[in-house]
Amino acid sequence: MTDKYIRFYHTKAWQSARKLALVRDHYLCQECLREGIITYARIVHHIIPLRDNWSKRCDLDNLETICPEHHNQDHPEKATSNKQEAKHLHAQKKRADVFVFHANHELK
Ligand SMILES: [Zn+2]
């Protein structure tokens, strides 16, 4: 990924195309839907990657709503970093539980 792609995800054009795709797909993962599974999702995926066809970057026909699991399958190169992210989130959750425990304890 170069800066050109990173910057694109911050443009208004992308934000609105993304929103349109989500609404069109009813916030449901289209890959899950093909398997008959209803999964709410908020990731909008480029069917033809940006780097392969820059002109289709905001083309609704090239966008689909997808869940994180299916997205990782589409981007095996990203799977490792996403796994690390999941671990990180898990660690944060644990800390939050500890915090709640202490807060309750002090109230007593
Ligand atoms: Zn899915």
Ligand SMILES: [Zn+2]
């Ligand atoms: Zn993608």
